[in-house]
Amino acid sequence: MITVQEALTILSRVQIQWGVEKIPLAQATGRYLAEEIKADRDYPPFDRAMMDGFAIRFSDWQKGQRTFSFTHQQWAGSPILDFIDEEACEITTGAAVPECFDLVIPIEKVTAGDDGTFTCLEIENLKCGWNIQKQGIEYKEKDLVIEQRTLVTAAVIAVLASCGIEMPLVYQRPSVAIVSTGDELVPMNESPLPHQIRTSNAHALKALVQTMSSKIETFHLNDDPLIIKDWMEQHGQQWDILLFSGGVSKGGKDYLPQLWKEDGFECLFHGIAQKPGKPMWLGKKNQTILFGFPGNPVSTLTCAIAYLIPWIKHQWSNHDDSHYIQMQDTITAHDSLDLWLPVVLENNQFKTLNYLGSGDLIGFSQLNGIIHVPSNKFADNKSKKIRFYPITTF
Numbered sequence: 303m304i305t306v307q308e309a310l311t312i313l314s315r316v317q318i319q320w321g322v323e324k325i326p327l328a329q330a331t332g333r334y335l336a337e338e339i340k341a342d343r344d345y346p347p348f349d350r351a352m353m354d355g356f357a358i359r360f361s362d363w364q365k366g367q368r369t370f371s372f373t374h375q376q377w378a379g380s381p382i383l384d385f386i387d388e389e390a391c392e393i394t395t396g397a398a399v400p401e402c403f404d405l406v407i408p409i410e411k412v413t414a415g416d417d418g419t420f421t422c423l424e425i426e427n428l429k430c431g432w433n434i435q436k437q438g439i440e441y442k443e444k445d446l447v448i449e450q451r452t453l454v455t456a457a458v459i460a461v462l463a464s465c466g467i468e469m470p471l472v473y474q475r476p477s478v479a480i481v482s483t484g485d486e487l488v489p490m491n492e493s494p495l496p497h498q499i500r501t502s503n504a505h506a507l508k509a510l511v512q513t514m515s516s517k518i519e520t521f522h523l524n525d526d527p528l529i530i531k532d533w534m535e536q537h538g539q540q541w542d543i544l545l546f547s548g549g550v551s552k553g554g555k556d557y558l559p560q561l562w563k564e565d566g567f568e569c570l571f572h573g574i575a576q577k578p579g580k581p582m583w584l585g586k587k588n589q590t591i592l593f594g595f596p597g598n599p600v601s602t603l604t605c606a607i608a609y610l611i612p613w614i615k616h617q618w619s620n621h622d623d624s625h626y627i628q629m630q631d632t633i634t635a636h637d638s639l640d641l642w643l644p645v646v647l648e649n650n651q652f653k654t655l656n657y658l659g660s661g662d663l664i665g666f667s668q669l670n671g672i673i674h675v676p677s678n679k680f681a682d683n684k685s686k687k688i689r690f691y692p693i694t695t696f
Contacts (some may be wrong), residue, residue: 306640306674309584312570313613318589320476320516320542320617324469326348327462329572330454332513333679334618339448342465344438348382351434356412357403357637358390361428363424369421390420399434406433451619454527459602470499476542477517480504483548483558485525502663503547510606510693511545514614525555536567539590545610548597548685551581557668558594559583562643567592575677577606577639578660600660604642607672607691623694626687627652629673633688636677644669645690652690 304312322336352358358370370390376383378396383392385400393399393406405428412420424656447461452461454472454591462470486495488502504520512518521537523530530549538544549558550572559572568586572594574582578601583594595602612624630651635641642653647670654673657665671692 303575303580304571306574306676307573309571309576309609313584313609314616316570316586316591317540317615318361318476318591318617320611321474322420322471323474324471327459327468327470330462330472331456331459333454333470333475335448335450335452335454335458335470335670337471337472337475338446338450339462339465339467341441341445341447342445343443345440345464346437347438349401349454350435351376351393351395351397351399351433352401352406352435353380353406354394355392355406355408355410355433356390357385357393357399357406358422359402360404360428362389363405363422363428368424369415369419371417373418397450404430404434408433439531451621453619453621459512475514475516477540478511478515478519478543478545478550479537479541480518480520480545481523481547482520483523483525483530483546485520485555489522502599503597506599506603506604507545507547510603510611511614514611515543525549525557527557527561530557530561531564534561538565539588543614544590544592545595545606546583547595547602549593550583562592562594575639577636577641579608579642580639582609582664584609598660599663600666603666604644604672607693608642608674612691622690624689627673627690628687629653633673633675635675638677640677641675642672643675644671645673646670650673 336648356370356372357376372388372390372392374383374385374388376397380397382398382400385680386402391400391403400408407422411423411425414420430492447465447664448458452458453492465496482501482504486498490500490505501522503524508518508520521533523533530602546558549556559569563569567587570586572583576579579596581596582605585592595605612622615621615623630653633654644666645652645655645656646668655665655669671690674689
């Protein structure tokens with residue numbers, strides 16, 4: 303049995319590339335860029351007015367001129383007009399400032415006349431360039447504006463659009479097969495007998511990785527070595543990621559680790575000094591990685607949040623969603639096992655979730671994430687920070 307840190311280190315060394323693809327910008331939200339983005343022009347591409355008002359020359363202001371005449375307007379989106387012989391022009395926010403003008407007086411700072419003139423109120427410390435955003439001040443043509451491996455959010459979409467990127471290059475998502483095992487499981491649309499339960503792990507895992515996969519399918523296998531072996535031979539190499547729940551412990555029908563070995567999977571680890579999820583299994587065959595989670599629903603979800611989701615994201619990005627938080631209540635560490643505890647956010651404070659243990663799936667469903675408590679480290683965590691793993695996949 304290895305430690306949590308050893309398991310995380312082993313998992314971090316598994317690097318698998320699922321390729322790249324170009325997709326329409328409208329479909330790129332939530333994906334990770336497989337290319338760096340450089341500006342195709344200066345931004346802003348012209349001297350841009352930051353206020354509605356009037357563009358004038360600073361030199362005229364310095365000479366004491368306060369009343370100006372104007373005959374034309376410079377609207378946002380209109381070609382830049384020639385005002386070389388004009389004292390001023392009316393201008394709108396976002397419009398290109400004509401080259402002959404070098405400051406914009408806000409409309410709130412002028413009094414308009416009836417004869418095509420306006421008079422400026424006195425403004426202290428007025429400077430050349432006031433209310434004008436200079437061309438290229440945000441970035442210059444060919445400047446790096448978005449790094450590779452960046453998560454595409456709404457804000458990133460705006461930058462991509464401004465750079466004319468209609469088909470961004472993103473990392474492909476993996477195909478995922480989710481396999482629940484156990485003779486006691488029946489489909490959720492059936493009425494279970496007294497000795498049976500409805501399957502839930504497969505649906506929970508599917509919900510967790512749905513947005514991170516290109517193709518996802520669920521299967522159920524009874525605890526029959528021949529059935530499991532046949533499924534592995536037919537389907538095992540058709541998927542990038544295999545997620546199994548159940549059959550990885552020491553029970554009489556826990557055949558999976560041996561069957562995986564016979565199928566050619568290299569066991570990277572089996573058994574972690576943690577609670578829940580002690581019998582978790584990890585293996586690899588060619589470019590397929592296999593996670594073997596315990597059958598207990600709370601253990602399955604906990605291990606998926608702690609190991610699976612961060613690992614998938616690390617194939618695309620260096621960003622780590624986990625972070626340190628301040629806990630409100632006291633946490634007692636286990637003598638020999640690292641703990642993964644569900645936590646809930648209440649009144650802007652994190653507290654351990656009050657539920658009935660690994661069998662309480664309904665109570666567990668209230669969690670906002672899990673925390674990692676190394677063994678014998680935190681006797682009283684109220685004044686210490688602890689690592690938090692959110693349940694969200696974005």
